[in-house]
Amino acid sequence: MCSSTLEGNMEYDYIIVGGGSAGCVLANRLSANSDRQVLLLEAGPVDSHPYIKIPAAFYKLFKSKIDYGFYTEPQACAANRKLFVPRGKTLGGSGAINAMIYMRGHRADFDGWAAAGNKGWSYDEVLPYFKRSECNGSFQGNDFHGQTGEWHISSQQPHPLTQLYLAAAKDAGHAELADFNADADAGVGIHQANIKNGKRHSPAHAFLVPARGRENLTIKTGLQVERLQLDGARVTGVWVQLHGRMHLIKVRKEVIVTAGSIHSPLLLLRSGIGDHHYLQSIGIAPQHHLPGVGHNLQDHPVAPLIYRTVRRASLDSADNLWNLSRWLFTQKGPFTSNLAEGGGFLRSRPDLPAPDLQLHFAPAFFVDHGFNKPKGNGMSLAPILLQPKSRGRVSLDPSNFHKPLIDPQVFQVAEDLQLLRTGFKMALQIMQQEVLAPWRKGLFMPQSALEDDAAIDQYLRENVELLYHPVGTCKMGNDAQAVVDDQLRIHGLEGIRIADASIMPTITRGNTQAPTIMIAEKAADMLLGRGVI
């Protein structure tokens, strides 16, 4: 049942705060047994926006009523620019507006989490959780993929330009990878995506739709959790506001926070959980001193490298009524593309244990998050920094405790800029290959060749963006900045866990939705007292 009223039961076994990528998985898993009463609270509306289902329309949801549409604080090392931070606000969360690339990350990511003292999080230990949620239509009969999960993952039919990108990357010396998620390393290939029969298979569609008929699962949309109720060291409920009045909903077992990397720390801070001095300085009564809340923010910096192509060579010509109708009636054609069709992982130095750069190729212009649609046709290759050393912070706007101040500190560590420069040069080398010559019509971004490293650095500062992957603001671990332990329990509190992208101690080498869904799967087992699957 889905509603935004508050009649009836005001006490549940489990309350899940945030119906995004992680929250949808947990709602499904926790309500699987009818003995448990589960409440899912989502601040946004139901996921009925027509563009959610159309893969190629994902960027048209930016700044819509289902996107929080945040901006960062001015970034001192990125020409003082404010960078766009879209975040989904609907059932499915950011998974309802994202680019659908299915990417788990590198073995070294999870082994690194485990080596930092997080027991149970090594690659071999998390692999079963990736497989549990997955129904892979293309890669079957191997040790890396699942076929019985709810979330449909499929291979796409790439655009001819994407095929040419692949050929160019191979000519530039990069190996081709058939499957990025089979314990793969460096190489280039075509992305798999959570697309089913030409439509986005969002986390809400995959995990909530099969569960929403269960009588023991209550889904409330349009209800934002204002703060947590703490009785001593135990969380006993959540406060929501409806029609100007505050209501307490009590919890018998646990509250699970899945509000995402921006909102999970905000909720904790509003509840007085965070650094004592900071909370006092903004007028919030401290309840539980936890200095790491909101710190350790990481995202993937990305740079645009965009060329004009010859007429009608790219997907830019396909954005028309004919193709929209084709998608509406048959779910076929160019609107089934997630745009970021091609990919790759590169090492900036051969001696590195794992790739440190990623590539996304779109057979189209992707300028200013899609807000700017140049005339004609283009193709975009974006080099991405996989393991930035800079660390940022999410905090509360003192004038409005519902607004975040997002400060990722892009390029604050100079090495990050140098490494993205290397990635930019590697991307240029691919785009300059002969095989693309008949299609390339000249540079669009940058407008002309950049003469030296200083010019590249200036271009990067003036054009770097974030790949919409904020993580780490409620970090898992045992050090002074850690917010949750390896069972995802908030240090020093009972009756509450955090189970979303915010718990990642370090950002994964790749897109962040699949690892977030893995985290939620693992959290469900912890909550239900199940051992390793």
Ligand SMILES: Cc1cc2nc3c(=O)[nH]c(=O)nc-3n(C[C@H](O)[C@H](O)[C@H](O)COP(=O)(O)OP(=O)(O)OC[C@H]3O[C@@H](n4cnc5c(N)ncnc54)[C@H](O)[C@@H]3O)c2cc1C
């Ligand atoms: C534009 C875009 C493109 C992306 N592309 C990709 C991609 O191609 N592949 C990939 O792997 N990853 C991608 N990502 C990243 C991926 O979508 C996220 O890492 C993932 O969805 C994070 O899941 P989450 O559960 O942590 O948070 P979210 O999915 O953001 O969910 C949080 C939910 O909590 C709700 N909420 C917040 N506060 C409250 C409150 N106080 N009370 C109640 N509800 C609340 C929000 O409304 C939201 O619905 C992209 C993200 C974006 C935005």
